[in-house]
Amino acid sequence: MHADKVAETEKLAKAIRVEPSAAREMVRFDKVVKRFGDNVVLRELDFHVRPGERITLIGPSGSGKTTILRLLMTIEKADGGKIHVDGECLTHSNRGGREVPADEKHIRTVRKKIGMVFQQFNLFPNMKVLRNVAEAPVHCLGLSRGEAEARATELLELVGLGAKLDAYPSQLSGGQQQRVAIARALAMQPKVLCLDEVTSALDPELVAEVLDVLRNIAASTDITMLCVTHEMKFARDVSDRVLMFDQGQIVEEAAPDKLFTQPEHQRTRTFLRALLEEH
């Protein structure tokens, strides 16, 4: 590695600061059920993710991969089962020795550990780039405006947008907006980062700049990543484990080299072939 590359990696590691976890499992789903009306999206799903592990979720659309991220981020509510994050239960809390559905306050404390980047970026269009990144640390981490902006500036420089602090999101390209969104998620110092098809809405030539940023983050921090993507090269480079989903269940899971070259399951083979033809 070049010296400046090493320096950059160290800077990223310092800026992002992922606290080490004592838990054996960073994320655990226990028999999680999710329905939308009559449509059962997840049927008693079990899986876990170790601290620092990078997981890629693949599968046809409607197979429930995005729903997993949204449940973890508490954007959706599970209809059954339990979700644990970093040793704490996200879906339930303990009241007088009895387990009850988690209330807003409990969810809020556990949710701090999780961050998310969306397909459509979802930046706040009424705020400049710097405030997009600094807003949550001020109100949720108790940083002063000055501290939060200093850290936001640092993060934005690391994703290559040091020159765009005073721009509005609408003045940026899709790739730039998505990099702001990544910086914004990291500013909250989550232990788990959910990436929901973060390059699907981008023009093809802008995909690389976003993936490069994510590769850097993966290489220089211990952050746990759950990634829904159709970028197979990226998945191969970054992830430790790939989970193939179909109809709300895990069909097959393996290290990327194994799963992409010698898939065991017929469903995985047809899915990967279809994906290759598309590209």
Add this chain to the structure above:
Amino acid sequence: MIWDWDYTWDILPDLLRGLVVTVQATLVGSVVAMVLGLVFALLRRSRATPVRVVTGAVVEFIRSTPLLVQLYFLFFVLPSLGITLSGFLAGVIGLGVHYATYTSEVYRAGIEGVPRGQWEAATALNLPTSRVWRSVILPQAIPRVLPALGNYVIAMFKETPLLSAITVLEMLAVAKGLGSQTFRYLEPLTLVGLLFLLVSLPASLTVRRLERRYAR
């Protein structure tokens, strides 16, 4: 009947004083309508079902009864309950509360127009709900509904003559008084119409310009 110019110049100052009262009532009434309308809109989205239901019922009740009846109630009935309001105060409260039921619908549309992804991003950042409203949702919702709110201000302006029914000396009340003294109604009533036009026309044009600016 021929137009009497001397009489016209005589009564103009009185009518202009009436216009000042009309404008004042509109401005104060608008502030009430803007603030209370937002409160209604937020309460109607409350997580507590009773709050939603009660607010909905109150809004529906106010909207479905005539403003004049509400003004009479405030001015003539409340004193028997020990609450005596001046005509002006009863008038601006009546106008403000009545129009708040309209502006609450405007705010509701504006709030619902903010994409769901904005709420989701705010959730992902763990922002407290009150902060999401102040920093994310309302700053996006309100600019878009400013033209619609402006239209209600103009509509309210044109309804202020109702306040003459509860002794407020706004422009129409002044004109009627002048007419009954001299038995000449042509000049005062024509002037009232012209003065209303003089204010509401530029106001409408301004709102139209706002509309164009926020139309994307």
